[in-house]
Amino acid sequence: FVQGVFVQGRSRWHQRRFSHLKITMADGDPICEWILGEGGASKIKRVTPVGGGCINVANRYDTDFGVYFVKTNRDAETSMFEAEAAGLNAMLGTKTIRVPKPRKVGSLPRKGSYIIMEFIEFSFSGGNQADLGRQLARMHKTGTSESGFGFVMDNTIGSTPQPNPWTNDWVDFYREYRLGYQLKLVQQQYRDNDLYEKGQRLLERLPFLLKDLKITPSLLHGDLWSGNVAYDKEGMPVILDPACYYGHNEAEFGMSWCAGFGDPFYKAYFEVLG
Ligand code: ADP
Numbered sequence: 001f002v003q004g005v006f007v008q009g010r011s012r013w014h015q016r017r018f019s020h021l022k023i024t025m026a027d028g029d030p031i032c033e034w035i036l037g038e039g040g041a042s043k044i045k046r047v048t049p050v051g052g053g054c055i056n057v058a059n060r061y062d063t064d065f066g067v068y069f070v071k072t073n074r075d076a077e078t079s080m081f082e083a084e085a086a087g088l089n090a091m092l093g094t095k096t097i098r099v100p101k102p103r104k105v106g107s108l109p110r111k112g113s114y115i116i117m118e119f120i121e122f123s124f125s126g127g128n129q130a131d132l133g134r135q136l137a138r139m140h141k142t143g144t145s146e147s148g149f150g151f152v153m154d155n156t157i158g159s160t161p162q163p164n165p166w167t168n169d170w171v172d173f174y175r176e177y178r179l180g181y182q183l184k185l186v187q188q189q190y191r192d193n194d195l196y197e198k199g200q201r202l203l204e205r206l207p208f209l210l211k212d213l214k215i216t217p218s219l220l221h222g223d224l225w226s227g228n229v230a231y232d233k234e235g236m237p238v239i240l241d242p243a244c245y246y247g248h249n250e251a252e253f254g255m256s257w258c259a260g261f262g263d264p265f266y267k268a269y270f271e272v273l274g
Contacts, residue, residue, distance in 0.1 A: 031061075031070055031114055034104045039116070041065035052227065053241075055159050060119055067119035069100065074112040076159075081105040081115035083155035087244030088117070090152075090219055094142040097135035098238045120230070120238055127231030129261065133268030135237055136221075136252070141273060143219025145246040149173035157223050157243040160185070164245045170215040173247070175203050217246035225255040249273065 035041050041063035050058040056071040073080065085102035092099055101118040108114060150173060151164035163181060167173035183199035186192050221228070222243035230238045253261075 028109055030106050030108065031072075031116065034106070034116060035061055035063060035068055039063070039065065039068065039103065054227070067121075068103070068116050069119040070114060070116050072108065072112060072114045074108070076113050078105055078107050078113040079153070080156055081113050083151075083153050084115060084242065085117075086152055087155065087222070087242040090143065090244055091139060091221065091239070091242065094139045094219060096138035096142055097132075098232060098236055099242075100238070100240065121233050122230040122238070123233050123235055125231075125235075127235040127237055129265040130268035131235075132229065132237040133261070133265040134272055136224075136239075137269045137272035140218040140220070140249040140252065143246070145217040145219070147246075149217050149246050149248075150177075151245040155222075155243050155245070162222075162243055162245070170217075170248050171207050171210050174251070175206050178251075179203060179206075215248045218249040218252075220245055220247050220249070220252045222247075222252075223255060224252055225258045226260045229259070 032044060035044060043064045044061055045064065046062040048060050048062070050060055050069070052058075053071070056073045056076075058069065058071050061068040061070055071081070082105050085105050088099050088102045091097065092101060098120070100120050102115060103118065104114075104116040106114055147166045148168045149170050150166040154161060154163050156162055160182075163177045165177065167177070179199060180203055183196050183203075186199075187196040221239050222245055223241065224239065228239060228241045230240065232238050253259075
């Protein structure tokens with residue numbers, strides 16, 4: 001992507017030279033235009049790929065006005081990153097756990113889209129799982145919804161669409177838009193009728209399995225595995241790349257099989273949540 005963008009152009013940006021890159025800015029590169037406009041920078045010093053993502057291409061943009069983190073996707077509509085930004089903003093709104101502040105979402109010139117956000121420098125030495133548990137529990141407790149279960153928009157988990165229509169009852173939401181929806185995908189894409197049929201039997205039993213539980217909607221990160229948890233330079237937890245929705249708080253642990261949460265995490269979490 002970087003190579004694709006930084007080609008010779010004749011725009012008003014044409015004269016801006018990246019001395020070390022020996023290239024000039026492309027016509028209408030919306031990422032650079034935003035960074036050099038609203039983003040407050042007058043010079044982009046360096047663009048460096050960031051590895052570790054699963055879906056998108058990620059780069060850090062070092063400027064004379066700080067660092068931006070940018071993800072691009074050649075195929076995705078802007079709605080994918082708009083939903084990511086809405087999730088990040090919802091979590092930010094709880095003022096409980098650190099998440100990067102989204103700054104701009106837009107479309108790429110020919111096809112695809114991008115998101116620009118705050119760059120957070122991560123600590124190599126990690127942090128304390130108890131802080132993560134405590135702050136996540138505070139987010140679940142503070143992030144409530146008056147519209148029920150769901151989210152302001154559909155989003156994606158990985159690159160799989162995730163429907164989030166507002167629904168009053170958790171069992172209905174979970175049955176229809178989480179398990180039921182995924183089972184349909186399994187059947188359509190992998191023709192796994194056996195799993196589908198077993199899943200249908202589980203769906204029928206859900207109201208019984210969850211009966212008498214009083215479930216209130218909590219704001220969930222929605223994709224909380226180890227790749228989406230980091231610690232900043234102060235050692236405080238940061239959660240990234242969400243698939244947010246309001247759901248049963250324990251649905252957050254659906255990804256715990258690859259999150260590496262230990263006893264200190266759960267102890268701190270349930271101390272806050274009770
Ligand atoms: P994808 O959407 O492709 O899964 P991620 O959001 O997981 O991509 O990000 C890709 C990489 O960038 C990961 O290694 C992640 O730790 C890092 N990263 C994500 N957000 C930020 C950020 N705001 N600041 C710095 N690094 C980030």
